[in-house]
Amino acid sequence: MIEIIYCEKLIIAFIIGTVLFALSTHRLFSLVKTVALQSFLVSTLTIVLEGGDITTYGLIIALSTLIIRSLFIPSFLVYATRRGNIKRELNPLIGYRASLLFGLIVIAIAYIWSGYLDFDITKKLLFIGGMTLIIPALFLLMARKKAITQVSSYLMLENGISVVGLMIGKNMQYVVEFGILLDILICVMLMTILINQINQLYIPEDRKKIEK
Template sequence: MIEILYYEKLIIAAIIGTVLLTLNTHRLFSLVKTIAVQSFLVSVLTIIIGGGEITTYGLIIALSTLVIRSFFIPSFLMYATRKGNIKRELNPLIGYQTSLFFGLIVIGIASIWSGYLNFDISEKLLFIGGMTTIIPALFLLMARKKAITQVSSYLMLENGISIVGLMIGKNMQYVVEFGILLDILICVMLMTIIINQINKLYTTEDYKKE
């Protein structure tokens, strides 16, 4: 149990690190890669917390999520980025330094809030990880304009929901994970439509600034 808690702390800390990177990066390739790493960490966290009690069904769901969110979707987004010749998120609605500061505030509030909850240490860590992933993801959805960033933020939101699912309980976790897979399937379908609109969002003025 102590060893699992140790690895859980490391992974939650790494996930929070990826959240801060997404808030502070303007390069879309870096953003997509960071989300891919974050998705991988969430999937590994699912397997570690399940430990020896994880069922075959749960393992299949966790591995499926890992493959889809860590490899398939990021590859698709990177292809869309190359296809649309988009390199950066220029002129965001909210600046990067302000976004990073917001992320740090969310981490602080989540940490303080967890101290007032009647949870064990593992659940408190999951609460902090979930809140510091979900809230910044919603923030990015409002603060950024590019379609690639919007979809990346959506995947980040899915990661946060997965972490909260782990906190709720093992059985609920698999229900949440299955729903997430369905949401990602819809996301992929929507991306086929969004790709045709990417160049419209990327103006001639943006090209000149690069």
């Protein structure tokens, strides 16, 4: 039990680190890789907590996080970033230092709030991790303009919902269903990005001259 709590603390610490990095970076490629690593850590957290007694819903969360959020969607985001030659987000609505400060404040509030909850240490850690993912993800959705960042923020939001689902336990099936809806939304956003880039790639020559 002590080893599980230690591993949980370590994984959640790394997850919080990815959140702070995502809030402070302006490089889109680094953001995508960070969120992919974050999704992998959430999947690892699910397996560590459930161990040999992992439920069907826990297994669904772990596998969906590992395959869809760690590999499939980030690969599309990297492809879209390279194809569109979009490397940085230079003019966010809220600056990167202010974003990082906001993230630190959220972590502090989540830690203090967890002290007032009648949970065991495991659920308190999951609460801190979940809030640290969900609130900054919503913040990034409002504070950034690029579509790549928006999709990455939705992935972060999904990871937060998955962590909260681990805390809820028995009602995890509803969390899984909501996560699937978010996955569908992300896929639609990815298709929109790719179609938009294809349209720009195959603009007729006369239209290109007019736009110039």
